Amino acid sequence: MLPMYRGWQRYVFITALTFLLIYFMLLYRQGTIAPNDITLSPSKFDHATTKERNHPIDHLIKEARLSFKQLLGKHSTNLEQAAQRYRERRGRHPPPGFDQWFKAAKKKNAIVIEEFFDRIDHDISPFWAIDAQDLRVQAHAQPQVIRVRKGKVSFETDDDKRPPWIQLWTALVKEMMPHLPDLDMVVNVMDETRLLVPWEKINGYVAKERTMRKLIDPDVAISEYSGLAGVDNWKKTFEPKWIQSSSNKYWDHLRAACPPDSPARDITSLDSFNGPIEYPEGHMPYMYKGFVQNFTASQDACLQPHLRGMHGTFIESVSMSTLHDLLPMFGGSKLPQNNEILIPGAMYLTSDEFYSGGNSHGSSWASKKNALIWRGAASGGRNKADNWWHFHRHRFVQMMNGTTVKAVEAGDESRGPSFKMLPPEMYSILDRQKGKLGEWLNTFSDVGFNILECFPRVPSGKGYQKTCEYTDPFMEVQKKMPMKKQYSYKYLPDVDGNSFSGRWRGFLRSTSMPLKATIYTEWHDDRIFPWIHFVPFDSSYMDIYGIMDYFLDGHDEEAEWIAEEGRRWAEAVYRREDMMLYVWRLLLEYARVTDDNRERLAFVEDLR
Numbered sequence: 001m002l003p004m005y006r007g008w009q010r011y012v013f014i015t016a017l018t019f020l021l022i023y024f025m026l027l028y029r030q031g032t033i034a035p036n037d038i039t040l041s042p043s044k045f046d047h048a049t050t051k052e053r054n055h056p057i058d059h060l061i062k063e064a065r066l067s068f069k070q071l072l073g074k075h076s077t078n079l080e081q082a083a084q085r086y087r088e089r090r091g092r093h094p095p096p097g098f099d100q101w102f103k104a105a106k107k108k109n110a111i112v113i114e115e116f117f118d119r120i121d122h123d124i125s126p127f128w129a130i131d132a133q134d135l136r137v138q139a140h141a142q143p144q145v146i147r148v149r150k151g152k153v154s155f156e157t158d159d160d161k162r163p164p165w166i167q168l169w170t171a172l173v174k175e176m177m178p179h180l181p182d183l184d185m186v187v188n189v190m191d192e193t194r195l196l197v198p199w200e201k202i203n204g205y206v207a208k209e210r211t212m213r214k215l216i217d218p219d220v221a222i223s224e225y226s227g228l229a230g231v232d233n234w235k236k237t238f239e240p241k242w243i244q245s246s247s248n249k250y251w252d253h254l255r256a257a258c259p260p261d262s263p264a265r266d267i268t269s270l271d272s273f274n275g276p277i278e279y280p281e282g283h284m285p286y287m288y289k290g291f292v293q294n295f296t297a298s299q300d301a302c303l304q305p306h307l308r309g310m311h312g313t314f315i316e317s318v319s320m321s322t323l324h325d326l327l328p329m330f331g332g333s334k335l336p337q338n339n340e341i342l343i344p345g346a347m348y349l350t351s352d353e354f355y356s357g358g359n360s361h362g363s364s365w366a367s368k369k370n371a372l373i374w375r376g377a378a379s380g381g382r383n384k385a386d387n388w389w390h391f392h393r394h395r396f397v398q399m400m401n402g403t404t405v406k407a408v409e410a411g412d413e414s415r416g417p418s419f420k421m422l423p424p425e426m427y428s429i430l431d432r433q434k435g436k437l438g439e440w441l442n443t444f445s446d447v448g449f450n451i452l453e454c455f456p457r458v459p460s461g462k463g464y465q466k467t468c469e470y471t472d473p474f475m476e477v478q479k480k481m482p483m484k485k486q487y488s489y490k491y492l493p494d495v496d497g498n499s500f501s502g503r504w505r506g507f508l509r510s511t512s513m514p515l516k517a518t519i520y521t522e523w524h525d526d527r528i529f530p531w532i533h534f535v536p537f538d539s540s541y542m543d544i545y546g547i548m549d550y551f552l553d554g555h556d557e558e559a560e561w562i563a564e565e566g567r568r569w570a571e572a573v574y575r576r577e578d579m580m581l582y583v584w585r586l587l588l589e590y591a592r593v594t595d596d597n598r599e600r601l602a603f604v605e606d607l608r
């Protein structure tokens with residue numbers, strides 16, 4: 001290549017190349033955290049006295065930093081340590097292939113902390129109560145499945161016209177080859193989550209699994225998976241009893257999966273949504289002085305009966321196909337009560353900028369607008385003239401609209417049917433006390449739909465109308481804004497859509513501060529920490545004003561710190577490699593639980 005260039009051209013070329021190389025090296029260094037260098041950036045929280053900082057959010061950040069630091073100390077640097085931590089935490093030996101997995105993790109500079117994999121244990125454990133052969137039959141016969149045979153991966157689907165989720169997941173599994181045993185991996189290709197086994201039944205499965213958990217004598221351990229030879233000639237079929245109904249009311253299925261003593265268990269779904277919303281009274285038990293302290297609990301609808309009328313999932317989903325039996329099915333998100341096995345959402349695996357935000361992660365904090373931005377579709381379910389104000393996204397758009405809030409503050413509640421104004425003493429926000437919340441919102445909040453997704457849809461030209469007659473008096477369509485443009489705002493809130501929100505990874509990796517409210521759990525929940533890597537808020541959204549009041553009123557530095565800490569951490573534990581490694585470990589665990597020899601399959605080489 002070089003001979004093409006002569007004299008000064010060659011000189012310029014080499015200089016440019018050198019600079020480019022240095023630039024990329026710097027970029028790489030800045031963006032990653034080496035596993036032997038995992039630290040938390042210092043912040044003034046570490047040396048401030050409580051007197052100077054006595055806002056509840058100061059307390060929550062401080063507390064989160066403390067427990068996060070403790071966790072960082074637990075990372076495994078060698079195979080023996082990793083296997084030992086596995087045994088201590090799981091009460092079993094790791095599955096065969098654990099050594100290859102750990103080697104790959106080391107090679108990819110992954111931070112291995114056993115706690116990051118708690119979700120795998122949680123999702124897989126009920127399946128120990130089902131006969132392994134039954135699980136293989138069930139998985140083999142489903143229409144959407146990724147198959148691993150003799151180190152080769154392929155997929156089957158009965159619907160090629162869907163978004164390419166199964167293709168994206170298949171590509172990820174390919175990266176683990178040739179280290180996986182034969183398996184059939186059934187995937188959920190719907191937006192909505194599927195399996196809801198009633199509490200009594202699942203509790204019985206989990207209890208049974210506990211009795212099976214033991215550290216077997218290494219002498220009886222075996223390391224070869226049985227494989228699926230012969231399975232492909234099976235004539236056995238299995239038809240799950242999917243429940244579909246036109247009303248798509250998910251609440252009653254959910255509450256049967258709630259513990260008998262939980263607040264939601266005996267609260268039935270609403271007969272009609274054509275009435276005012278029920279708003280939670282007072283702060284929720286998982287809050288600290290009005291702000292989310294236990295993010296896991298805040299995701300749990302069993303603790304929040306009001307959500308039956310405040311989240312699209314429970315109002316009317318776009319489609320519903322649910323099952324009250326256990327079925328080995330993988331999916332990108334679920335309610336805490338759903339029984340799918342979690343893998344990273346396919347949107348996190350695409351390079352489509354709509355979800356990934358592209359390669360740019362935003363400019364410096366100082367150059368950003370001191371404002372909050374949200375754009376999206378009115379998804380979340382099938383919104384209609386007689387129920388739209390019960391949908392969560394509609395509520396978020398109304399609550400962040402200064403004009404709407406101003407009207408409600410002035411006493412016209414009919415202008416904001418999707419929310420209620422909380423008494424001023426619940427959050428001490430000066431503008432609220434002065435009746436100027438709406439005006440204050442107008443100074444920083446830019447939240448709006450880019451399509452209203454009405455039902456029934458109204459044809460217009462070659463497509464459909466973007467707005468709906470029934471919401472026209474309350475909201476209007478805003479122009480779309482690509483994710484990278486949104487990165488020029490300091491604050492990026494994220495709320496659920498039909499299920500989880502596929503833009504979350506992009507937000508975490510950005511230089512802006514992400515905020516999150518959700519009732520959906522995801523694969524990453526054990527490795528991304530509220531109040532350190534993002535700011536959590538409640539799915540009622542009652543705390544959003546208090547949160548923004550804190551950050552905008554003298555705590556810009558804290559916001560910048562969370563934005564930066566989240567970005568650095570996502571570059572360390574939320575890379576494509578990390579998603580691959582998570583699924584690899586999960587699939588070893590899955591191959592074991594579906595194997596007739598599951599109680600003897602174990603990695604014990606380090607003990608010999």
Ligand SMILES: *[C@@H]1O[C@H](CO)[C@@H](O)[C@H](O)[C@H]1NC(C)=O
Pocket residue numbers: 294295296297300
């Ligand atoms: C948070 O809530 C979850 C779910 O309700 C619970 O299991 C967990 O123990 C809680 N964590 C703390 C630290 O209280």
Ligand SMILES: *[C@@H]1O[C@H](CO)[C@@H](O)[C@H](O)[C@H]1NC(C)=O
Pocket residue numbers: 397401402403404415447448449473474475476477478
């Ligand atoms: C904000 O509310 C006003 C009044 O309710 C409405 O006219 C306007 O369209 C809303 N803005 C957006 C972005 O939805």
